[in-house]
Amino acid sequence: MKSLIPALLFFVISGFLFVGLYKDPTLVSSPLVGKSIPSFSASTLFYPDKKVTQADLIGEIALVNVWATWCPACKHEHPDLVALSEKTDIPIYGLNYKETDKAEARAWLRDEGNPYAFSISDDDGRIGIDFGVYGAPETFLIDAQGVIQHKRVGVMNNKIWQRDFLPIIQRLRREAL
Amino acid sequence: MIRVVSLLLGLWIGVAQAQIVSVEPEYQGRYNELLHELRCLVCQNQTLADSGSGLADDLRLEVKRMLEEGLSDEQIFAFMSDRYGDFVLYNPPVKPRTWLLWFGPFVLLIGGLIGIRQVVRANNKTAKSSTLTESEKKQVNAVIQDRDD
Numbered sequence: 295m296k297s298l299i300p301a302l303l304f305f306v307i308s309g310f311l312f313v314g315l316y317k318d319p320t321l322v323s324s325p326l327v328g329k330s331i332p333s334f335s336a337s338t339l340f341y342p343d344k345k346v347t348q349a350d351l352i353g354e355i356a357l358v359n360v361w362a363t364w365c366p367a368c369k370h371e372h373p374d375l376v377a378l379s380e381k382t383d384i385p386i387y388g389l390n391y392k393e394t395d396k397a398e399a400r401a402w403l404r405d406e407g408n409p410y411a412f413s414i415s416d417d418d419g420r421i422g423i424d425f426g427v428y429g430a431p432e433t434f435l436i437d438a439q440g441v442i443q444h445k446r447v448g449v450m451n452n453k454i455w456q457r458d459f460l461p462i463i464q465r466l467r468r469e470a471l
Numbered sequence: 472m473i474r475v476v477s478l479l480l481g482l483w484i485g486v487a488q489a490q491i492v493s494v495e496p497e498y499q500g501r502y503n504e505l506l507h508e509l510r511c512l513v514c515q516n517q518t519l520a521d522s523g524s525g526l527a528d529d530l531r532l533e534v535k536r537m538l539e540e541g542l543s544d545e546q547i548f549a550f551m552s553d554r555y556g557d558f559v560l561y562n563p564p565v566k567p568r569t570w571l572l573w574f575g576p577f578v579l580l581i582g583g584l585i586g587i588r589q590v591v592r593a594n595n596k597t598a599k600s601s602t603l604t605e606s607e608k609k610q611v612n613a614v615i616q617d618r619d620d
Contacts, residue, residue: 319515325556392525419529426554428512428526 332424352440379409388413
């Protein structure tokens with residue numbers, strides 16, 4: 295029995311290390327999940343004179359996608375977002391985070407397709423800080439009350455949509471009935 | 472040689488440098504302390520004081536703004552952990568989720584001490600059993616006396 299203890303310890307420690315191998319240390323669970331989206335007031339990419347606030351995002355289940363033209367991964371996920379916006383009726387709002395070239399951003403959406411209902415201009419990154427953004431692209435799932443239900447750090451694609459987002463959306467819809 | 476040195480210098484300069492934020496002298500001390508207590512989420516093993524990422528620049532400005540608005544250290548830490556989680560605090564709070572982190576090393580230490588005590592005791596026991604019994608002592612004494620005689 296006694297000689298089993300070191301072996302047991304060995305397996306426990308290796309177990310922790312083994313699980314650690316497959317964890318991405320850059321994924322930090324957001325304390326904002328379960329909380330309401332932060333308040334803000336900003337213009338949009340295509341209408342610099344128009345102000346939008348958090349109230350414009352609340353009312354139905356929606357996605358908030360953090361993107362910018364300086365972010366290569368955002369460009370990589372763009373076709374998937376466009377495809378997603380075409381197959382789902384869930385609105386996608388853009389958070390154009392610290393955009394360095396708005397003209398390029400507008401041209402990008404015109405040429406490559408615009409998945410966003412509108413894109414909030416977060417020029418100085420203040421809104422991003424309130425959303426706890428640390429690695430664009432990020433995608434938030436918010437419910438009809440504006441409570442953040444899930445946060446994805448990294449690119450969005452169909453696989454992640456099916457695996458992480460759809461189950462939550464289905465649950466929210468069941469609960470709303 | 473000069474070429475190599477200038478190349479190396481170029482590499483060195485190419486490393487992102489933390490942008491300097493000028494802070495009123497009255498806040499400078501607290502500002503520096505706070506930045507060393509906060510993790511940058513972009514370069515995870517760097518503090519906000521060291522990191523050259525754009526987010527770290529923005530967050531340094533936020534810390535400065537909050538200091539100037541008269542917020543306490545606790546309020547500034549809360550601002551950060553509300554958005555990025557306790558992970559950003561290099562000195563995380565003690566709560567059920569972090570018990571393992573805080574007390575794990577002490578549990579291991581105590582476990583190790585108990586282990587050492589067990590081993591030492593076991594060794595003592597075997598040492599004792601190797602001492603002579605009464606009858607053996609008599610035999611030895613008898614042999615010694617025989618020789619002395």
